Every structure is written in structure tokens, then in C-alpha cells.
Amino acid sequence: MSTATHSRLGSHKPHTPLRAVKPAKATGDALGPLKNLPGYWEGPGFSLIARPDFSGKSPNGFFLQLNWLREMIEFTTIGSPVLNRGSAQEDIAIYGVTYLNRVIDGETGGALHVEPGMWLKIPPTDEPKHDASIARLGTIPHGNAFCTTGFCLHEVPNGLPNIPPASTVPFDIGTPQPAPGTPNPLAEYDLSIPSDFRSNPLPAGLTQALIDDPLQMLRDTIAEQVNIQGCLVKEVDLLITSTGNNAGGIANIPFINSNANALEMTSVFGIQTMVDSHGNEFLQMQYSQTAMLNFRGKSYPHMTVGTLIKSF
Template sequence: MKASYDSSPRSEQVDLGPLADLPGFWEGTGFSLIARPQFSGSDNGFFLQLNLLRETIEFTAIGAPVMNRGSRQADIAMGGVTYLHRVTDAATGAGLHIEPGTWLNVPPTQEPAASGSIARLATIPHGNSICLVGGSEIAELPPTIPPANTVPFKIGGEAPPAGTKNPFPEYDLGRSTRFRTAPLPAGITQDLIDDPNSALREALKNQEPIQITRLITTSSPGGVVNIPFIVSNANTVTVESVFAIERVRTCSGATVLQLQYSQTALLSFGGLSFPHVTVGTLVKAF
């Protein structure tokens, strides 16, 4: 369905709401953990790929309201920003990920009855499209960042509680395996594998947060659509993400805008759901 934009001189002002600080160019570093299927020769049917990341995200405000026409209520006008997320391997410079997408600020509605919300739409070249829906919150200071689970679990089951020991040797740096990234990039530790969100906490250690707005979205409601090959071989069933727009004071006394994110996509194959966790810390450069 083609979007409708009202660009007339009298169109109402675009309301970006909690997305207002996103437009601009952000750059920084991150970490990615993914158990990818290994068709033959592996001990447990997967290879654990670990990457330190260099990444940029460029957000551009849509210059007019995005109109959604109503049949059971009056039309709504959404504010939006498009973005392009580029990710390369910090050690080799090789391209790892590119993601065009859109963030939307959705006003309250009567049909359905809902308070204001946000949505993130994206396409990934592997053959996935995602629609994540959620809301925003102002975080209490100092912020609490919960652990990110990396332990696989049965398809349809619940993610194990924090601190659960991973039963697979691929996740244990103290055990030798051919089915884990080697040589291991300097900076990847056991703590990082057990809880990728530890990188976000570490980045905040020498900073003083002034204000944090969290954009919290999930594919339920929303959805994930995959090409048939992915459905058959490593079905991406859910995606959850938190993007935190942070105004922080650095150790030098400067105040900067920072973007931290944590995203978990569940890949289902071999009877298990494998968390694919990506985290990053980026600074607004322009």
C-alpha cells in the first residue's frame, strides 16, 4: 500500500514525539553474537559467530505528516524518520549488515483504542522484513540495564532466567571448538558472550546520564516475514529491541547525545530457538 503524505503549505506540523532527537548521523561500535546453522560436520548443528562491530546510522526526518486514512475513525497523521544502518566487522572492515527502515510516531487512536505508540519498519538483505511496535519511556537515573539472554532453549519455550549456564561448548571460551569464530577478536570476553548488554553498562561507567528516552518495540504486536529458505533453515520468529537516546556528560565535561541499543532476534532450527543478540553504542556526530 502506498503511503500518503500531505505536503500542502497548510499541512499540520510533523510531530516526531520521542523520535525528535534521532535525525542526524550517528557512529560507534558494537558486538554481535549469532549461532548460525552448520549444514554438516559440526558437533551441535551450528557455528557461533562473534563479531566486534563498527557501525553508523543515518536518520532523516520525513518532511510532511504520513497520513493513515480511517474508516472507523478520523484520519491520523504520523511523524516519521527514515534510516540506514550500516555495520562492518571492526577487525577486518568486511560488511556485515545493512538495514534501511523507518521509525514512526503514532498518535492515540479510538479504533483500535490505543494510546500513542511507536513503530519500526525494516528490511534485511537475508530476506527478512520486520514490523516492531511499542512505546517510549523516560528511564530512571541511574539507568538499570537487564541482562540479555544468549542461552538457546526449546522452540515455543520460555527463555531461561539470567545466570543460566549455557550447555553448549561453543559458548564457553574455556573449551576448545572448531565451531566458534577464530581467531577471537581482542575484546570479546566470556562476560560479553554470557551477557552482551554488559558492553552497554561498561560504556556508561565514566559518563553521567542526564536524560534517557527508551524506544521499546517488539514483533508481537507487529510481525516478521521471511523468504521460504529462511523459514525452512533458520526461521526468524521474533525480534525485540530497545533503543535508548541518551543525553550524557562525559568525563571531559562535554554533553553529548548517545544512542545505545540492544536487539534480540530468535532463530529457530534443530528444535531450538537461538538468541541472535546485537548491541551498540553510537554518538551523534552530525
């Protein structure tokens, strides 16, 4: 190789030192309540959504879509701290994971949802004055992006974990959400009443109890594992976030704002350390998520739930 060619390849450029990052273990240990997320999770779920119907034939202006789900989520550790520079206080270091969530119809295998995002662990801050917290950020192909914030709870259940009831009853925008157990006045939600504005055929095995409270699927799953399969729920880390914490929120494209405005979202992800009947430990994630869709004067809870097992 000639000297001229060697020079053109950059041999005389100033040396640029490599930028080092912390070892993977140190970064992983810094994840705190998020430490068990990295890896691949898969399992079944259920989705209930009242979506707008523009045909003019629906008496209540919506179609109730019900789906069994098959979900796959892969979490990857962000390999170094992310520095947030402070102006009112000193800098903070955020640790986190990225994720990609894919959802298909549990019966047909058809594509339903894809969601890239991140979970973040945020240290305590002085300005604003705030305890350690977590955040979840994601983007939705309908034209939404959300940021929810919240906290983690560590529990050691005595038997079955507590999964509080929920309500799917729509309500007038700006009024309180009906309490769990409130009767639903809309025929689309009542399986004893035929309706052309509900999924048909119904997903096999769907019950009225799941339409009234989709979290019943989580209770049934964990009860079978504990009471029939002989599993033990050793401990649970609950990741609880929402848009109702004077932080975060949801941004929508104009079409969403005008047709099915999504303004609020709450989710609870329970990372369960399980022990099977042979004494083997495995990780399981039970989650519930509720997004409020506002259209035609009402708020409609869009609920999804699932039980996913960490495979690797």
C-alpha cells in the same frame, strides 16, 4: 522562439499550484520521542549469532559467529505528516524518520549488514483503543522484513542507567526462554572449551561475560564514561519495540522459513543526553536487539548491541 515551439513546451497547460509542507521545525517538534534521532550516528558494537552449519561435522548443528562491529546509522526526518485514512474512526497523522544502518566488522572492515527502515510516532487511537505508540520497520538483505511496535519511556537516572541482564542460552522451540544467568550447556558458548565451530581467531579482547550477556558491553561503556571520564547521564528516552504486541511481525523468504526461521524480534534503543566533564552536552545511543532464529528444534538468540554517538 516561435509560438508553435512555445506551445509545445507547455506554456498553455493549466497552472498546478505547489503543495506546501510544514516548516522543518514544526515537523521535527511533532516527532515527540523520536525528535533526537535525525542525524548521523557512529560507534562500536558486538554481535553474537548461532548460524546453521550444514557440513555435518558440527556436533550441535551450528556455528557460533562472534564479531566486533562498527556501525553507522543516518536518520532523516520525513518532511510532512503521513495521513492514515480511517474507516472506523477519524484519520490520524503519523510522523517519523527514515534510516539507513550500515555495519562492518570492527577488526577487518568487511561488510556485515545493511538495513533501510523507518521509525514512526503513532498518535492515540479509538479504533482500536490504543495509547500513543511507536513502530520500527526495516528490511534485511538475508530476505526478511520486520515491523515492531511498542512505546517510549523517559527516565532521569540517578547515576548509571539500569540495563537489565539478558540470556544467550538456546532453548527448545515452544518452551520458555531461560532466565539470565542460566548456565549454557553448549560447548560452543564456553571459551574454556576449544571448538572448531566458533569464530577463530576470537575477536581481540572478547570475554566470557560478553558471550553470556552481550549487554555487559553497554554497562561497561557507560560505567567508564561516568566513573572514569566524569560524564553525567542527564536523561534517557527508551524506544522499546517488539513483534510480541499482537501487531507487526516478520516476513521471510522461503529459504529463511526452512533453514533459520526468524519469527520474533525485540529491541531497546536508549537515546541518552550526556554531559561531559567540561559541561558539554552530547547525544548517545545505546541499543540492544534480539532476534530468535529457529532451526533443528531450538531457538537461538541472535543478539547485537552497540553504543553510537551522534556526530552531526
